[in-house]
Structures are given as structure tokens and as C-alpha cells.
Amino acid sequence: MKKFLLVVFSLFLFNSTFAVVEDTSVIDELNNKNTTELKFDFKLKKFESCEDMSSVLTNFIKKYYNDRPTYYRWGPMMLDEALLWQSLWSVSSDMAMEKSAVANESVSSPVSAWWDYSQTNTQVAWVDESEIIKTDGKYIYYAVDTYDYTTYKSSKTVFIVKNENGKMDLVKKVRLPEHFSSVELYIQDNRLIVLANWYPVKDFQKQYWTWYEPKTYVIVFDTTDIENLKMLKLYMTEWAYTKTRLIGDNLYVIWSKYFNYYTLYSWVKETDLKVKPEDVISNELDLTYTEDSDSQNLSLKGKDLPYEVNSGESVNCSEIEYLLPDEDTVDKYSFNPSFNIVSIINIKDLTKKVKNKVVFGDIHEIHMSLDSLYLTSYLYTNYDFRCGPWFMCPMIWYPRWENTLVHKFDIETSADLSYKNTSVVSWNPLNQYSMDEYDNNFRIITSSWYPERATNLFVLDDSLKMVSKLTGLAKNENFQSSRFIKDKLFLVTFEQIDPLFVIDLKDVKNPTILWELKIPGYSTYLHPYDENHLIWLWYDTKTNKWGWTQNAWVKVDLYQINYDKKCWDANLTVDEKKLCSDWTYKWIIVKQLHTLTIWDVWSYSEALNNPRMFVWNDSKKLLFLPANIYWSYDETTYRYKDFYSGLFIINIDKDKWVKQVYKTTHIDDSMFAEERKKECDNYIAQTKKELECKKLIDWTTYCPSSYVYVPEYCYDWASIQDYISQSSWKYSSYFVKRALYIGDNFYSISDKKIKSNNINTYKDVWVVELK
Numbered sequence: 001m002k003k004f005l006l007v008v009f010s011l012f013l014f015n016s017t018f019a020v021v022e023d024t025s026v027i028d029e030l031n032n033k034n035t036t037e038l039k040f041d042f043k044l045k046k047f048e049s050c051e052d053m054s055s056v057l058t059n060f061i062k063k064y065y066n067d068r069p070t071y072y073r074w075g076p077m078m079l080d081e082a083l084l085w086q087s088l089w090s091v092s093s094d095m096a097m098e099k100s101a102v103a104n105e106s107v108s109s110p111v112s113a114w115w116d117y118s119q120t121n122t123q124v125a126w127v128d129e130s131e132i133i134k135t136d137g138k139y140i141y142y143a144v145d146t147y148d149y150t151t152y153k154s155s156k157t158v159f160i161v162k163n164e165n166g167k168m169d170l171v172k173k174v175r176l177p178e179h180f181s182s183v184e185l186y187i188q189d190n191r192l193i194v195l196a197n198w199y200p201v202k203d204f205q206k207q208y209w210t211w212y213e214p215k216t217y218v219i220v221f222d223t224t225d226i227e228n229l230k231m232l233k234l235y236m237t238e239w240a241y242t243k244t245r246l247i248g249d250n251l252y253v254i255w256s257k258y259f260n261y262y263t264l265y266s267w268v269k270e271t272d273l274k275v276k277p278e279d280v281i282s283n284e285l286d287l288t289y290t291e292d293s294d295s296q297n298l299s300l301k302g303k304d305l306p307y308e309v310n311s312g313e314s315v316n317c318s319e320i321e322y323l324l325p326d327e328d329t330v331d332k333y334s335f336n337p338s339f340n341i342v343s344i345i346n347i348k349d350l351t352k353k354v355k356n357k358v359v360f361g362d363i364h365e366i367h368m369s370l371d372s373l374y375l376t377s378y379l380y381t382n383y384d385f386r387c388g389p390w391f392m393c394p395m396i397w398y399p400r401w402e403n404t405l406v407h408k409f410d411i412e413t414s415a416d417l418s419y420k421n422t423s424v425v426s427w428n429p430l431n432q433y434s435m436d437e438y439d440n441n442f443r444i445i446t447s448s449w450y451p452e453r454a455t456n457l458f459v460l461d462d463s464l465k466m467v468s469k470l471t472g473l474a475k476n477e478n479f480q481s482s483r484f485i486k487d488k489l490f491l492v493t494f495e496q497i498d499p500l501f502v503i504d505l506k507d508v509k510n511p512t513i514l515w516e517l518k519i520p521g522y523s524t525y526l527h528p529y530d531e532n533h534l535i536w537l538w539y540d541t542k543t544n545k546w547g548w549t550q551n552a553w554v555k556v557d558l559y560q561i562n563y564d565k566k567c568w569d570a571n572l573t574v575d576e577k578k579l580c581s582d583w584t585y586k587w588i589i590v591k592q593l594h595t596l597t598i599w600d601v602w603s604y605s606e607a608l609n610n611p612r613m614f615v616w617n618d619s620k621k622l623l624f625l626p627a628n629i630y631w632s633y634d635e636t637t638y639r640y641k642d643f644y645s646g647l648f649i650i651n652i653d654k655d656k657w658v659k660q661v662y663k664t665t666h667i668d669d670s671m672f673a674e675e676r677k678k679e680c681d682n683y684i685a686q687t688k689k690e691l692e693c694k695k696l697i698d699w700t701t702y703c704p705s706s707y708v709y710v711p712e713y714c715y716d717w718a719s720i721q722d723y724i725s726q727s728s729w730k731y732s733s734y735f736v737k738r739a740l741y742i743g744d745n746f747y748s749i750s751d752k753k754i755k756s757n758n759i760n761t762y763k764d765v766w767v768v769e770l771k
Contacts, residue, residue: 043422044359044407050277050317057275117742121527121614123432124369128246130184130195131612133738133749138163139226140740141192143183144751144770146733156180158194159770160226166745166756166765172226180217186246191347192221192229193251197240216241216255220347232289233350237314237343238282245368249348250415252373254366257282257339277317282339284314288350314341315358321419322360338362340375344415357417359407364428367435367442373409373417374435374442378402379424393424401450402428406442408464423464426471427456433611436484441467441508445491447479455479455493459508470511474499483526483534488561490534492523500536502561502590514563515590524608527616533593533654534559535616535623537608540597554598554605554627556650556658565589596650596658600631602640606737615739617746620759622661623650624739624746630725639712640725645735647748649762662762666734666750669724676723680714 047053117137122129132143140161147154156176162169176183179199186193198215220233239257246252257280290296290308298307320339340363344355359375367374383400387393404425409417427446429435434445440462448454448471455477457470474493481492489503489511500523502515523538536557565572567580567587576589598605605627607613615624624647631642646665652658686708693703713723738749745756745765756765 044321044361044419046319046321047317053277053317053320054275056322057280061275116619118615118617118740120612121616122612123367126247126370127368128186128188129612130186130244130246132184133740134185134187135163135740135742136187137742139223140168140747140749140754141185141187142738142749142754142770143185143194145181145183146751154178156183156196157770158183158185158192160192161754161768162226163742163756165743166758168754168756168766168768170768170770172229174221174229182240184244186244186251186347187223188246189249189348190222190224191232192223193246193347194219194221195241195244195253198236213238213257214240216253218251218253218343218345220345220350230289233345233347234285234287235343235345235354236285236287237341238284239339243366246347247368247370247411247415249346251345251347252368253343253345254363255341255343256363257341278313280339281317281320282314282341283312284354284356285309285311286354290351314343315356319356320358320360342373342417344417346415355416357409364404365432365435367432367437369437371411372420372437372442373411374437375407375409376429376435376444377405377407378428379405387424398424398426399448399450404428404444404446406444406460406464408442421464423460423466425458425460430479430482433482433484434479438484438486438505439508443484443489443505445479445482445489453477455491457489457491457503457511459505459511468509468511470503470513473501473513481523481526483528485528490526492526492538500559500590502588514588515561517590517592519592525611525614527611527614529558529652529654532561532563534561535652537605537614537625539608553600554603554608554629555595556598556623556625556652557595558593558652558654558658560591560593560654562589562591593654594652594656594658596660598625598627598629598648598660600629602632603627603629613738615741617741617759621652622741622746622759623652624648624741624748625650626736626739626748628728628735631721639722640728641719642721643725643728645728645731647736647739647746649746662757664736664748664755664757664762664764666736666748666753666755667731668734672720672724675727676713676720680711683708683710683714 047056117135120129120131120134134141140159140163142159142161144157144159145154146157156178158174158176159170160172160174162171174194176194176196177198180196181199183194183196185195194217196217196219198217200214216237216239218233218235219231222230222232224230237255239255241253241255243254244252287298287307287309289306291306292308295308296304296306298305298309338361340359340361342357342359344357346352362377363375364378365376367376380402381398381400385398385400387398404427405422406425407422408420410420412418425444425446427448429444429446436443442460442464444458444460446456446458448456452475454471454475455473457473459467459469461467473491477493477499479491480494483490484505487504487506489501489505491501491503493499493501499516499518501513504512504514523536525537527535527537529535536555536559538555538557540553540555565588567576567589572580572589605613605625607625607627613626616622617624626647627645629644630640633639633641644663644665645667646663648660649662649664650658651661687706687710691704691706693701696702711726712718713726733751734753736748736750740747740749741759744759746759748755748757751770753767753769755767757763758765
């Protein structure tokens with residue numbers, strides 16, 4: 001368009017006789033692409049009634065079955081209402097609140113600045129995310145999942161530890177049913193929220209084709225009196241939760257129920273095939289504490305309890321919004337839509353009915369702000385396509401294979417969700433940090449694989465219409481991590497080296513790459529230090545003897561982003577001028593100021609893949625990083641020579657360094673020598689056995705081989721570190737998994753203990769055993 005306007009302006013200015021040259025790039029691009037007009041409306045629809053729902057899903061199932069005639073059709077899926085009560089019985093009877101006497105001594109130290117305590121590291125301010133550990137400064141709440149290899153049983157427990165100036169007392173254990181999984185927590189305003197998925201303890205099958213689904217549990221406790229926890233609500237629904245968020249008093253739990261084609265119907269004629277809504281709509285059980293005796297209707301083991309129980313279908317047919325693929329997609333792909341339900345639970349006023357927003361489709365990833373919820377789903381086609389005239393697609397055409405649908409819901413003042421719009425962008429996001437909302441614009445980064453690997457940025461407005469895009473970034477490299485910070489985007493890709501892009505989004509219509517630096521390795525998480533500095537948690541890489549690139553060392557870096565210093569400034573240093581001249585620096589000056597290597601190959605921190613574990617104390621400039629560190633021999637032996645599991649305390653000073661200042665572990669190595677000797681004695685005894693030679697039927701003599709496998713750490717040249725590093729799995733329950741800070745102390749947490757240290761002197765303060 002700019003080209004066309006320039007030509008027209010020139011004609012009028014110079015009265016030239018040259019013909020007008022039109023910009024036909026859009027038409028040419030469409031003509032050059034063998035695109036198909038996709039006869040498919042992306043917008044979510046609602047079933048008009050249960051009859052309409054039955055008709056739509058029945059037709060869909062028939063189409064799916066006709067395209068896959070060889071698939072065996074299992075018997076009908078049946079829901080036994082009694083199973084709901086069995087689930088309730090399991091929770092009520094197995095959930096024991098126990099007072100623990102475990103403590104070093106009575107806790108009487110004065111409380112320090114307990115209000116300065118770590119929060120879960122979340123993507124969006126004021127939008128909390130669930131974690132296995134939470135603190136309110138006075139108490140530490142920790143969900144532990146342990147497995148006993150001798151009894152083959154797991155144990156699920158929420159430990160509540162009282163904290164006073166680093167001294168701790170284990171005051172409560174909430175024992176959960178054995179078959180709970182994915183237990184995570186929230187705490188807020190005298191509320192402890194426990195989330196869990198539940199899997200059947202016993203086989204409840206009445207017939208061989210009947211099977212039962214997992215359940216989602218949300219349990220809300222009143223923590224006003226920790227000694228006497230009160231269960232205020234138990235909400236249960238079918239299938240497992242996948243994502244959760246807490247905004248103010250409203251908990252949003254997103255869970256999915258898969259639409260099982262093969263379990264819905266027995267072997268029947270196509271004419272008899274019919275979907276019954278009651279077969280697929282999930283049921284719910286809502287148990288709420290009440291002092292109103294007229295509402296109390298729960299009795300267990302002959303005892304009346306102060307709860308009101310309601311159960312039934314979680315949603316009406318006409319409230320379900322759905323999106324089904326076009327026929328061509330059904331023909332060529334295994335599309336498995338699911339019921340994706342957002343349950344909205346008011347944790348303060350528990351008398352309010354749980355609200356359920358149901359979307360029937362294929363939901364992949366989410367992004368939630370204070371104002372909006374974005375659900376993304378995959379769109380598969382084996383052809384390039386363009387949208388039909390009835391739908392406003394933000395792009396001219398879309399490539400084949402994977403694209404992404406973005407469904408936007410507004411959060412209303414009542415905390416309910418209202419559907420806003422749906423748009424489609426090319427390719428797929430990596431994770432929740434690939435998406436962001438800022439100034440009413442939605443920004444999303446996707447990875448493309450066809451026709452070539454690349455990374456792409458799309459900016460959509462409040463109605464999900466295209467504002468701008470940057471496509472084809474870092475070709476032939478993999479998208480690894482990103483972080484939106486206000487009007488800037490920091491983006492990392494990787495192949496053999498690691499480019500860090502700084503992209504300016506101040507002018508949302510014209511995103512601009514300000515800078516690009518390439519160094520070995522790749523970052524998996526980026527965290528703001530201040531407005532001009534960025535903490536980089538990453539893997540260094542190396543090339544092994546076969547020429548493959550592999551992860552090497554865990555590293556922590558600090559980068560300086562100087563937006564005011566440009567490559568054309570006169571006051572550049574000699575090094576800066578050189579880097580600008582060879583285009584290592586582009587436009588602005590970004591420097592890798594300081595770096596720390598946490599040795600060695602195969603070392604790992606869960607924070608690399610779980611940003612909620614990244615614990616940063618901004619006032620002290622301290623990073624608390626749980627990690628397992630291995631030291632290895634050369635790559636020809638594939639053996640470790642030493643091991644350390646613990647919490648690393650790293651000081652990040654922008655003017656000095658990134659420096660490890662302390663580390664602490666929960667593994668007591670005093671018994672390693674004795675345990676090594678005991679284990680190796682067993683091997684030594686086997687080597688001393690006398691082997692008897694025997695005559696065979698042909699009168700030859702056979703002597704059994706005297707070879708006995710002996711681990712290398714049992715040889716005299718091996719050190720105790722050889723034993724520790726190769727037997728580290730035995731001590732996994734003592735691996736430091738999480739970290740916190742409260743006031744003047746920081747806390748390292750494993751499945752077996754919580755240890756506190758002074759944040760200024762690093763001296764040990766207290767240890768509490770979790771048992």
C-alpha cells in the first residue's frame with residue numbers, strides 16, 4: 001500500500017506520463033499459494049438445547065466412525081451415582097488431621113519481619129498460581145508425595161509448620177487419600193485450598209466394558225485455628241484438573257474430560273447411534289459447611305454432619321460452548337476434543353454456587369490476566385488455507401499442519417466468564433510464557449516447523465484482530481524461552497548457539513528488533529532484575545565425541561540492557577565499537593555482565609522448567625536455587641565421580657558479580673562409608689565362593705565362570721564420592737525441592753525436612769523433620 005501511495009503522489013507532483021504501478025503483493029501471495037478456503041467458522045457456538053447437543057455430537061461421531069471403520073467400538077460408558085458417594089467416603093474417612101509433637105524445643109523467639117516473605121513466582125501480578133509449597137509468613141504449608149519402595153505404597157500429606165523467626169514447629173498433618181495425585185496448594189485470607197486429582201482405589205466395574213474416570217477435588221479449609229482445621233467446602237467433579245489460577249477471592253480451576261469415542265457406544269448400527277447428553281456431561285458433587293440446620297443433609301456412618309450436599313450435572317446443555325473441526329480435518333486427523341470446564345469457586349463466600357463455563361473442543365494452553373482468560377487450541381490441516389468471507393481472520397493465509405486458535409473470555413465483575421471472540425494465528429506457542437496481555441493487546445509467540453523452523457510474534461487487539469506481526473525469526477533454530485516485560489519482549493532461540501532477541505513493542509503496529517546476541521547454550525527462563533537488567537537461567541552446551549550438541553552446565557547470568565546507548569553513539573568503548581561493526585550488537589547495547597557456572601554435565605534444577613520454583617529476594621539480591629549437581633569423568637566412561645544435592649544461594653550484584661555465596665544440603669553423609677562397606681561386603685562374599693567343577697556326560701570337565709559383577713565404587717581405587725554419586729537415587733527424599741524466605745531467614749525444603757538459615761550470616765537456625 002505504501003508503494004502504491006508513493007507512486008500516485010509522484011504522478012501528481014511531477015505530472016509524469018509513467019503508468020501507475022499497483023501493489024499487488026497481497027493478490028500475488030494468495031495466487032502463488034495453493035490455498036483452500038476453509039469452510040469452517042472458528043467462533044464458539046452454543047447448543048440450543050439437549051436435543052441440539054445430541055444431534056450435533058451424534059453427527060460428529062457418525063462422521064468419525066465412518067472414516068475409521070476398523071476401530072473397535074467398546075461398550076457404553078456408564079456413570080454410577082454411588083461412585084460419587086464412594087469418593088466422598090474416601091476423602092472423609094482417610095483425611096486425618098493429626099497433631100505432631102515433632103520439634104527441636106519450644107518455640108518462643110520473638111517474631112521478626114515475617115511480613116517480608118516469598119510468594120510463588122507467577123507470570124502475572126495478582127494472578128496466583130498453585131504450588132506444592134506456600135507460606136503466609138507465619139506458617140509454611142507443604143504438600144509431600146512420598147513412595148515407600150518396601151511396601152509399594154504412596155503417602156500424600158500436607159504438613160503445616162509454624163514459623164517464628166526461623167524456629168519451626170510441625171503443628172499439623174493433613175493426611176490425604178493414597179490415590180490422590182498432582183496435589184497443589186493455595187493459601188489466602190485464612191483459607192487453605194488443596195487441589196488434587198483422584199484415581200479409583202478399587203475396581204468398581206459392574207460389567208467388563210464399564211470403566212470409571214479420575215476425579216478433580218478442591219478442598220477448602222478454614223485456617224483461623226490451625227489446631228482445629230475446619231473443612232468448609234469439598235467440590236468434586238469428573239476428570240482431572242490441568243490449570244488453576246486464583247484472583248482475589250475467586251479460584252479458577254480448569255479441567256478436562258476427554259470425549260471417548262470408543263467407550264460411549266456398544267457395537268450398534270449407524271442408524272441406532274445417538275449421543276445422550278447425560279452420558280457425556282460431567283457430574284459434580286458440592287459439599288459446603290453450613291450452620292443452617294434446615295440445609296444440613298449429610299450423614300456418614302450414622303452421624304449427622306454440618307454440611308449441605310448437592311450433586312448432579314455440572315452444566316446445562318444450552319450453556320456449553322463448542323467448536324468442532326471441519327470434515328476434512330476429521331477425515332485426515334485423529335481429532336480428540338474434550339469437555340474443558342472452568343469451575344469458578346468463591347473461597348470467601350462458600351455459599352455461592354460454583355459456576356462452570358464449559359467449552360467443548362481441544363484446549364492446549366492458557367493465559368490469564370486480571371481482565372481476561374485466553375484458551376488456545378490446535379487447528380490441524382494438511383493444506384494451506386485462507387478464511388471464508390464470513391470470518392475476519394487476522395492473516396491473509398495460513399500454512400498447513402499446525403495453527404492455533406485463541407479463544408478470549410472477559411472476566412466480569414461477578415467473576416463469571418463471558419465469551420468475547422476467537423482468532424487464529426499461525427503455528428503453536430511453547431508455554432504460558434509465550435503469551436501476554438498488555439494495554440488491551442494480546443501478544444503470542446509461536447514456533448513454526450513448516451516450511452521451515454522459525455519463531456514468530458503476533459500482536460492482536462482487544463477483539464483479537466491483527467495489529468502487527470514479526471515472522472521468520474531465527475530460522476532453523478528452536479524457540480526456547482521468552483519474557484514479556486511491559487512494552488519489551490525478550491526472546492531466546494537455539495540451534496548450536498543461543499540468540500537473545502530484544503524486541504520493542506512500544507509501537508504495537510511496528511515491532512522492532514533492537515538487538516540480537518549469539519552465545520553458546522540456551523536459556524529456559526528469563527527473570528527481570530530491574531528495568532535495565534535481566535537474569536538468565538540457562539544451560540551451557542558442548543559438542544560430544546559424536547558431534548552432537550548436548551546440555552553441559554547449569555548457568556546463571558546477568559544481562560544489561562542499555563536502551564539509551566546505541567551503536568552509532570560517539571562514547572562507545574573499543575570493544576563495543578568492534579561488536580557493533582561486525583553486527584554482534586545491533587542498535588542498542590546489551591551486555592552479558594556476569595556469569596556463574598554450576599558444575600557439571602547432567603546437573604539440573606527443576607527451576608529450569610518450572611518458573612514457580614525461581615525464588616528471588618529483590619531486597620537482598622539473592623537467588624535461592626535448588627539443584628542436583630553431578631561431576632563426571634570423561635564422556636567415554638559415563639560415570640559420575642561426585643554428587644551434591646542442595647540449595648544454592650546466589651548473590652547477583654549488577655556492579656560486581658553473579659556469585660555463589662552459600663550452599664546447604666539435607667543429605668547426611670556421615671553414614672556413607674558404613675553403607676558403602678555394607679553393600680560392597682555382599683559383592684566381596686560372592687567373589688569368595690568356591691566354584692565346583694563337574695563332569696559332563698561326555699566325561700569332559702565343566703567349571704562355572706567365576707565372574708561376579710562388582711560395582712566400580714567397591715574397588716580400592718574408588719573414592720567415597722564414587723559411591724555417593726552413583727547411589728544418589730537412594731537419597732532422593734532428601735533432595736532439596738523448594739526454597740522460601742521469611743524475614744531474616746531462608747528455608748530449604750525436601751520431602752524429609754525443612755531447614756532454616758539466617759539470610760545475613762547463613763548460619764543454621766533450625767531443622768524440623770517431616771514424618
